[in-house]
Amino acid sequence: MSSRADSPILKGESVETTVKAGADMGNAEKGDNESSIVTLDPSEDPKSLPLARKWIIVLVICSAALCVTCTSSIAASAETGETGSFHVSKEVTILGVSLFVSGLGLGPLLLGPLSEFYGRNLVYWVSYTLFWLFSWPVAFAPNIAVFLVFRFLGGFSGAAFLSVAGGSVSDLFTNEHVANPMAVYTISPFIGPVVGPLISGFINQNLNWRWTYRVQLIWAFSEMIALVLLVPETYEPILVKRKAARIRKETGKDPASSSPDPxxxxxxxxxxxxxxxxxxxxxxxxxxxxxxxxxxxxxxxxxxxxxxxxxxxxxxxxxxxxxxxxxxxxxxxxxxxxxxxxxxxxxxxxxxxxxxxxxxxxxxxxxxxxxxxxxxxxxxxxxxxxxxxxxxxxxxxxxxxxxxxxxxxxxxxxxxxxxxxxxxxxxxxxxxxxxxxxxxxxxxxxxxxxxxxxxxxxxxxxxxxxxxxxxxxxxxxxxxxxxxxxxxxxxxxx
CATH class of the missing domain: 1.20.1250.20 (MFS general substrate transporter like domains)
Structure with missing residues (x-):
């Protein structure tokens, strides 16, 4: 649903980031001390990945975003059960939806800039791990205060997929081919809230309301594993910096600071x-x-x-x-x-x-x-x-x-x-x-x-x-x- 500086919608074109280095890989072998430009080779560019691999990455990211936004609305069908368990009014349980959405709105203000410094994957892994961990107190909350606090924290940590994830889509596709994968990504945060009541309705009709969040825990864990195993780093400035670090290690020559460097x-x-x-x-x-x-x-x-x-x-x-x-x-x-x-x-x-x-x-x-x-x-x-x-x-x-x-x-x-x-x-x-x-x-x-x-x-x-x-x-x-x-x-x- 929001996007930050490295979001797909914000990047109409691919990033052309370069890093000033003491020597590139080729010149290093010749002992050339002149400054050169470190860029990604075509084979290192995320856009050169096989089409099937790129679509797998997109679908994993989209399903993770879907899981987060679906979590925002699954609380709606569980409100009756929560009212009885916590002995509060329905208006108080509605805050379970409102506070989670508030977290989704505030999270991008922090998580978007962090992706510029540490890359997309680290933000994915940390935020989604926190999203999963904060879901545990919600599923096993002893009182309404714990439930509401961790609903907000879950929304805040899961907001990475509204601020960063779209950027990965634009990292993978050229301008001519980005429209369709971008459309798939765009729908995932908005259809998620619609899927929430559908899933939650079946659970709350047949099981205790806490199973609403237990099922969500299982889903979030599977998404977390898929992110680690199937989604590589795609943010070009970070890939260029890593290449410059390899040059430094292999040649002993220290790259100058990049321009611009976040x-x-x-x-x-x-x-x-x-x-x-x-x-x-x-x-x-x-x-x-x-x-x-x-x-x-x-x-x-x-x-x-x-x-x-x-x-x-x-x-x-x-x-x-x-x-x-x-x-x-x-x-x-x-x-x-x-x-x-x-x-x-x-x-x-x-x-x-x-x-x-x-x-x-x-x-x-x-x-x-x-x-x-x-x-x-x-x-x-x-x-x-x-x-x-x-x-x-x-x-x-x-x-x-x-x-x-x-x-x-x-x-x-x-x-x-x-x-x-x-x-x-x-x-x-x-x-x-x-x-x-x-x-x-x-x-x-x-x-x-x-x-x-x-x-x-x-x-x-x-x-x-x-x-x-x-x-x-x-x-x-x-x-x-x-x-x-x-x-x-x-x-x-x-």
Whole structure:
């Protein structure tokens, strides 16, 4: 779901990092003392890996991201059991979802910069190990305080796959071939929350609620093993530094400092910049703020659905927990349909690229957001006016299909536009997006029950649909006026 400086969406092109060395491998044998450039040979470039190997790496990374975001929502179906075991109200147990999502939003501010210094793999291994370890106290929590604290810590540590993992995808594929693997990666953080209630519903219908988190522990452990065994380091600056270290060891000649070298900035300074730059952008850039609010609203509604769907289907149609979990299949199916349409959008972008002689403006990326915004609103209106008890339960589920398609289209449009329009500080643009949408996703479930009790299923869902309708014109407006707005911005490219 967020990305940092080395995220795939932020890297439109491969990194061309070089390290000044006292001598390269060839010159070292000749005793040449002149400075040379250490680069990766074609055989050492991650992009030269066999296609099957690259796709295995992508699928492991995507499944790990899916596991993390799925963990955010599996708590929804376990809330009834938690209420009885911990003797607290339902509103308190909802914090299990909200605090985990809060951790997902804050984690990238720290984990993104660390990947620049230590590479992707070390961040993967450490963060995913902590994610797995912090899941143990959740599964065996003696009280609600322990449960909630470690839910937050689990989300914070698992956030590496929203800030770093996408970068591995762009490390592996050239610009011409990155679209499809990137689309697969993009869907994994968003379909994860949909899969959560589906899995959790089956578990909580038939087993004790604690098995929700025990199953998640087993899944996370298998992902951790796969990451260690199957995913190599792919971050080019780190690979170049390792090659320079080999040269030093084999020749005895000390490479000069790289230019630019992330270590020159310092870890603490990078983290500090990572924390304040995103909010500076939100404060001064109305275009970024509005698009981020649009994303935040859509993700907030998705997480609100974890409280709304049980009201619609359990109270309205007599579903049990297991069947309510399956009601999210409509949203998931919509996301899969959106992913299947990626080849069509690839052709659209190629035509636009050719129309502008290879210099297409960032606003072209908003084309997919136009139907996306319409489909999100259409799906919510459809759900709203089919929630009556006398209407067959399949109709609101069918209505959630366009909602699912629209979600992926909206995020794809916004992510790619922010990255291309704010390329000089694309990492901060995406971090601000992540922080804002995580705040909405954490807050919306907390008032869902009261809103649906006061307004009813039709009124509450129609209100949400109306809010998305107000935001739906954004891609049309910025497609037309975006270039004019960018020309007056001190952050966006002209």
């Amino acid at each position: 270590h020159d900035k310092g870890v603490l300074r990078s983290i500090l910049i990572s924390c304040y730059k995103p909010f500076q952008l939100l404060a001064y850039e109305r275009m970024a703020l509005l698009l981020d609010l649009w994303n935040a609203l859509v993700l907030g509604i998705l997480y609100l659905a974890f409280q709304a769907f049980p009201i619609i289907f359990e109270q309205g149609h007599g579903f049990n927990v297991q069947s309510t979990g399956m009601s999210f299949l409509g949203i998931g199916f919509g996301m899969v349909l959106a992913l299947a349409s990626q080849p069509y959008w690839n052709r659209v972008y190629i035509r636009e690229y050719q129309k502008y002689d290879g210099e297409s403006p960032p606003e072209v990326r908003l084309l997919i957001g136009m139907p996306g915004g319409i489909l999100v609103s259409l799906g919510l209106y459809w759900i709203a006016f089919t929630t009556f008890k006398g209407v067959h339960w399949i109709l609101p589920i069918v209505g959630s299909i366009p909602f699912g398609i629209g979600i992926l289209y909206v995020f794809t449009a916004t992510f790619t536009y922010l990255v291309t329009a704010y390329r000089p500080m694309a990492a901060s643009a995406m971090a601000g997006n992540s922080a804002l949408r995580s705040a909405f996703a954490a807050g919306f479930p907390l008032f869902a029950t009261q809103m649906y009790a006061r307004l009813g299923t039709v009124g509450a869902t129609a209100l949400l649909a109306g809010l998305t309708t107000l935001m739906a014109p954004l891609p049309f407006i910025f497609y037309k006026y975006g270039s004019r707005i960018r020309s007056k911005s001190k952050f966006a490219i002209a």
